[in-house]
Amino acid sequence: EAGVTQFPSHSVIEKGQTVTLRCDPISGHDNLYWYRRVMGKEIKFLLHFVKESKQDESGMPNNRFLAERTGGTYSTLKVQPAELEDSGVYFCASSQAVWGTQYFGPGTRLLVL
Amino acid sequence: KQEVTQIPAALSVPEGENLVLNCSFTDSAIYNLQWFRQDPGKGLTSLLLIQSSQREQTSGRLNASLDKSSGRSTLYIAASQPGDSATYLCAVSPNTGNQFYFGTGTSLTVIP
Numbered sequence: 001e002a003g004v005t006q007f008p009s010h011s012v013i014e015k016g017q018t019v020t021l022r023c024d025p026i027s028g029h030d031n032l033y034w035y036r037r038v039m040g041k042e043i044k045f046l047l048h049f050v051k052e053s054k055q056d057e058s059g060m061p062n063n064r065f066l067a068e069r070t071g072g073t074y075s076t077l078k079v080q081p082a083e084l085e086d087s088g089v090y091f092c093a094s095s096q097a098v099w100g101t102q103y104f105g106p107g108t109r110l111l112v113l
Numbered sequence: 114k115q116e117v118t119q120i121p122a123a124l125s126v127p128e129g130e131n132l133v134l135n136c137s138f139t140d141s142a143i144y145n146l147q148w149f150r151q152d153p154g155k156g157l158t159s160l161l162l163i164q165s166s167q168r169e170q171t172s173g174r175l176n177a178s179l180d181k182s183s184g185r186s187t188l189y190i191a192a193s194q195p196g197d198s199a200t201y202l203c204a205v206s207p208n209t210g211n212q213f214y215f216g217t218g219t220s221l222t223v224i225p
Contacts, residue, residue, distance in 0.1 A: 033212065035213075041217070045212035048212060058212075104149070104158075
């Protein structure tokens with residue numbers, strides 16, 4: 001069974017540009033989560049989808065971040081415009097049950113110059 | 114707001130030694146606690162998940178315990194091997210939502 005995949009693995013962009021990260025969850029997992037780890041800090045929750053609906057987006061830092069999950073399959077996280085402090089590793093995870101084990105993808109390493 | 118602390122931040126042990134990693138959390142109203150392993154440049158691999166009603170979980174050489182009332186969990190690794198070298202992360206899920214609050218991790222090095 002394929003795990004959670006994320007694309008791209010790395011992205012280097014300039015301040016003010018737009019970047020879109022993609023996550024493909026494990027097939028059949030209705031729950032999809034986005035997390036972020038900035039340098040030297042702990043991993044922090046961004047938001048949670050149940051199918052195509054946003055269940056909890058309390059961790060989204062500001063309105064420059066937009067997450068979508070059209071059709072309830074893959075998800076995208078767009079940062080527009082990117083700022084220096086957005087640099088970090090963005091992780092996606094999925095789970096079958098709402099309270100179940102979360103399986104993480106390898107992450108997208110974003111560097112904003 | 115839930116805060117998760119992991120001590121020590123880094124640990125270096127000789128191969129074969131048994132070791133304990135610690136995790137503490139400030140709000141005992143949790144639904145479950147999960148231990149992860151992260152290898153350099155890789156994602157997180159789930160090791161063990163303990164529901165709030167459980168006291169411990171075991172998988173191979175790993176044993177995780179949970180004392181919810183005192184806000185503590187430990188991950189015990191028996192007979193450590195160089196392949197166990199990685200960063201170990203503890204994360205708790207609150208009763209009020211299905212997200213995880215993570216600690217900053219313990220970086221483990223097992224010396225051959």
